[in-house]
Amino acid sequence: MTQTHPEVTPAEAQEIEASGHYVAAELCGKALEVVPSGAWKQSTMRMLRSGDIDAFMERVLSPDSYDLYLDLDPSNDEVGAFVADAGEASGEPVGKSSGPTASSRRTRKR
Numbered sequence: 883m884t885q886t887h888p889e890v891t892p893a894e895a896q897e898i899e900a901s902g903h904y905v906a907a908e909l910c911g912k913a914l915e916v917v918p919s920g921a922w923k924q925s926t927m928r929m930l931r932s933g934d935i936d937a938f939m940e941r942v943l944s945p946d947s948y949d950l951y952l953d954l955d956p957s958n959d960e961v962g963a964f965v966a967d968a969g970e971a972s973g974e975p976v977g978k979s980s981g982p983t984a985s986s987r988r989t990r991k992r
Contacts, residue, residue, distance in 0.1 A: 904944055907968035910954045914947035914964070918972035935961055942968070 904915035922942060929938040935958075939951050956964070 904947075905968070905971040907964055907971050909951065909964040909967075910956050910960055912950060912954065914950060915944035916947065916968045916971070917942045919965075919969045920972055930965070 903918075905918050906913045907916045908914070926938060926941045929935075929941070936952075940948050943951055954960075
């Protein structure tokens with residue numbers, strides 16, 4: 883059963899981040915306490931992108947939730963759904979950054 887979250891405004895998301903509280907996100911049918919996605923450090927995001935899921939989860943979950951995560955031993959699909967749920971709960975979708983855009987102006991090599 884997927885947990886639905888009330889709409890979180892950007893201001894509320896900032897308050898959650900500033901107060902250091904956890905938000906709830908679902909993994910394998912269990913609610914885990916996770917740091918709001920907007921507060922995740924870039925080094926933590928690199929762990930996620932490189933597939934170091936255990937290290938990523940250790941950084942973003944409360945200690946009790948991390949222990950539960952280890953017990954659940956989720957699949958990659960379940961982890962992906964959890965990350966999306968955590969973003970929704972934080973009011974900030976988690977996605978890949980498009981990075982800087984290329985200049986529309988061509989430069990000439992000399």
